Amino acid sequence: MTYQDKLNLIKKYRNNPVAFVEDMHPDIKLYPYQKLLLNAMHSKDKIVSFFNGRMNQKLWLSNMRLEYMKLMQIDFEVWGLKGIDVYEKGVLVRTIKHKKGGDSINENS
Numbered sequence: 001m002t003y004q005d006k007l008n009l010i011k012k013y014r015n016n017p018v019a020f021v022e023d024m025h026p027d028i029k030l031y032p033y034q035k036l037l038l039n040a041m042h043s044k045d046k047i048v049s050f051f052n053g054r055m056n057q058k059l060w061l062s063n064m065r066l067e068y069m070k071l072m073q074i075d076f077e078v079w080g081l082k083g084i085d086v087y088e089k090g091v092l093v094r095t096i097k098h099k100k101g102g103d104s105i106n107e108n109s
Contacts, residue, residue: 009071017041017072021064034061041069041076 013020017038021030030038038061069076070090078085083097 006071010073013068014072017065017068020068020071021061024064037061038065038068041065041074 013023018030018035021028021038066078070087073090075088077087081098083095085092086094086096
């Protein structure tokens with residue numbers, strides 16, 4: 001994908017994640033609650049976090065949601081069993097890993 005192609009995608013799907021998912025998977029119809037979930041990502045007043053986001057990669061909605069947030073350069077976190085992935089402007093900037101044998105965490109950049 002060229003830089004201009006990426007800019008065109010961002011312009012086309014800016015503030016419209018439902019259209020992004022419907023265009024990428026035209027054979028799947030979104031339920032109203034799924035549309036609300038996708039539209040909730042654009043709230044500028046909060047940090048969006050996904051719990052066990054990596055475990056649900058087989059679910060197409062979770063996968064599309066992560067890809068859309070990366071494309072639109074949104075800040076978000078993905079919480080999982082192995083640690084927390086922190087994305088800023090759609091790019092993975094650091095991983096906070098859990099220490100073995102305890103509840104404390106170890107931050108790695």
